[in-house]
Amino acid sequence: MTREAMAAFMFRMDGTSSYQAPKVSPFADVKPGDKFYREISWMHSQGLSTGTRQTSGKPLFQPKAALSREAMAAFMFRLEKPKAYQAPKVSVFSDMKPSDKFYREVSWMYASKLTTGYKAPNGSRSFGPKQSLTREAMAAFMYRLETTLRLK
Incomplete structure (x- = not known):
C-alpha cells in the first residue's frame, strides 16, 4: 500500500467534505493537482503527517513510497x-x-x-x-x- 492511498483511506474515514486543500503544498514532492493532493494536505493540516524533514526547505511526503x-x-x-x-x-x-x-x-x-x-x-x-x-x-x-x- 502506498502512503498516498493511506491518506485517501484516512480522509474518507475522518475528513470532511468541506475541507479545501491549500493552493501551496505543504510538501516538496506533492503538488496541487496530484492524485490525492487534497487528502495528503488534509493529513498535514490535522497534524497526522509532518513529512520527512529536508535541510533545504519543505518536507517530503513520499506519496508513492510503500507504507510501513x-x-x-x-x-x-x-x-x-x-x-x-x-x-x-x-x-x-x-x-x-x-x-x-x-x-x-x-x-x-x-x-x-x-x-x-x-x-x-x-x-x-x-x-x-x-x-x-x-x-x-x-x-x-x-x-x-x-x-x-x-x-x-
Whole structure:
C-alpha cells in the first residue's frame, strides 16, 4: 500500500467534505493537482503527517513510497490522540524495543486491541514494523478502530 492511498483511506474515514486543500503544498514532492493532493494536505493540516524533514526547505511526503506498518501505527495514533498513554517498559513484540521509533504508537495499537501482531510457533509475537502494509491489513486496522475503539 502506498502512503498516498493511506491518506485517501484516512480522509474518507475522518475528513470532511468541506475541507479545501491549500493552493501551496505543504510538501516538496506533492503538488496541487496530484492524485490525492487534497487528502495528503488534509493529513498535514490535522497534524497526522509532518513529512520527512529536508535541510533545504519543505518536507517530503513520499506519496508513492510503500507504507510501513510502524508509520501506519504513527498515523493512527496521531488520528486518535490518546491522552496520557504510557507505553510498557517491556515490549509485547519480539521485534520491537522501547527505544525504537514508533514503539509508543505500536504499543498503543496493541493495548487498544487494534493489532495482535504475528504469533510465532514458539508463542512469541512480532509486529513487523518495517514491513510494507497491505491494503487488507489497513482495512482491518481501520475496521478495528471504528468497531473496537470508537464504539466504547
